[in-house]
Amino acid sequence: MHTEPAVLAGAAQQIAGAAMELETGLGTLEATVTTQNPWGGDEPGTLFGAAYTAVLSHALETYGSHVQLLITAAEGLAGWAERVVEADRESDALFTSLHGRLGG
Secondary structure (H helix, E strand, C coil): CCCCHHHHHHHHHHHHHHHHHHHHHHHHHHHHHHCCCCCCCCHHHHHHHHHHHHHHHHHHHHHHHHHHHHHHHHHHHHHHHHHHHHHHHHHHHHHHHHHHHCCC
8 A cells, every 4th residue: 555644644634624614613603503592582482492402502512523523533644644654764764774784
């Protein structure tokens, strides 16, 4: 398998950027949908508001967990890129050492 560390690192940065954008958008959405009570305070409005708030809370938690999943994915890709670079360095050092021992 051929792996390009720079491509992995670039993808990690893009995913991290997407996570930050999602987090910002989620904050904006949350501020918008939680600041008003457009359904009123009567009995039907109160019932609707309770259901709406429960569903909204679950949705915001779910989207928030997706932010964390994206961050975890970005960290994983960045770590993979670093491990590939380190493995290449170690291989180069080993072959250089072997070459030197063989009189190269």
